[in-house]
Amino acid sequence: MSTVTHHTQDQHSNDSSYQLRHSFSAMRLSFCWLGTRKSLSSDQLQQAANQFGAEGKFISAGKKLLDTGHPAMKGVSQLKRQITEYWKGGSLPYPEAGIRLVRHSDLDRLNQQMASYQEQLVLAVRELQANYDEIKELAAERLGGLFSESDYPVTLEGLFEVSWDFPSVEPPEYLRRLQPELYEQECQRVRSRFDEAVQLAEQAFVDELSGLVSHLGERLSGSDDGKPKVFRDSAVDNLREFFDRFGRLNVSSCPELDQLVERARDIVTGVGPSTLRSDSSLRQQVASQLSSVQSVLDGLMVDRPRRRILRG
Incomplete structure (x- = not known):
């Protein structure tokens, strides 16, 4: 490949990196989500192992606490997928887990839609809470001796939530004054990212x-x-x-x-x-x-x- 071609590709990369850095903001999406499965206790594992003549420490097993196929449970799960797909569909990847890049001109629209999803999730969790006793009764029937009331929170309030923020991925400005060399290292790190x-x-x-x-x-x-x-x-x-x-x-x-x-x-x-x-x-x-x-x-x-x- 010619030197001119290499130079052209490098220039495209530099221009694109500059545009990405100055026309996009980092956005982080987070979920608080109640788990639907739980590992068996050591005593339960040993009981299961005894059925096969195995040693408990060499097997693993878990139980399903909530029926993910229940309509109310599917409602919150589908909404989580919808939120994640929307976030990913309107952003670009960034080499840091949980963070993606959003164009500045899309921030208001995306923020409004996320707020709408947040309200929808509140309603979906209320519906799940209304069916919570039924779901636990079904779990008790299906789990038999593995069912334990202590596995289930009294209320689902606050256990299914979505939040988002816009963290800075730029070097902190105070480093420029306090540690110029460290600041330059951080600038290089951000450019590389x-x-x-x-x-x-x-x-x-x-x-x-x-x-x-x-x-x-x-x-x-x-x-x-x-x-x-x-x-x-x-x-x-x-x-x-x-x-x-x-x-x-x-x-x-x-x-x-x-x-x-x-x-x-x-x-x-x-x-x-x-x-x-x-x-x-x-x-x-x-x-x-x-x-x-x-x-x-x-x-x-x-x-x-x-x-x-x-x-x-």
């Missing part, structure tokens, strides 16, 4: 686009018993949602990825799921075009080193 955040974002976009393109292409080109495969509207809709999110969050760190996103967008622009189902020639055309995009994406995924994307 934002450089990594750019790479994590790029990798996440490539992986997601590849999955969406691959899925839609496989649905369009494949067949079952000689008939075109059935596909859901979401196969197309999810791709369009990706384009919108990419447009909001992209920091233009990878020109090749930008071009691929535009190519994929052009391919499905004006093409609806119903048209793809009824027009076989269009279906084949779109499948072929997506295949060419996928081949380039595969190259990007091979060429770029795999990095660990922190969950949370």
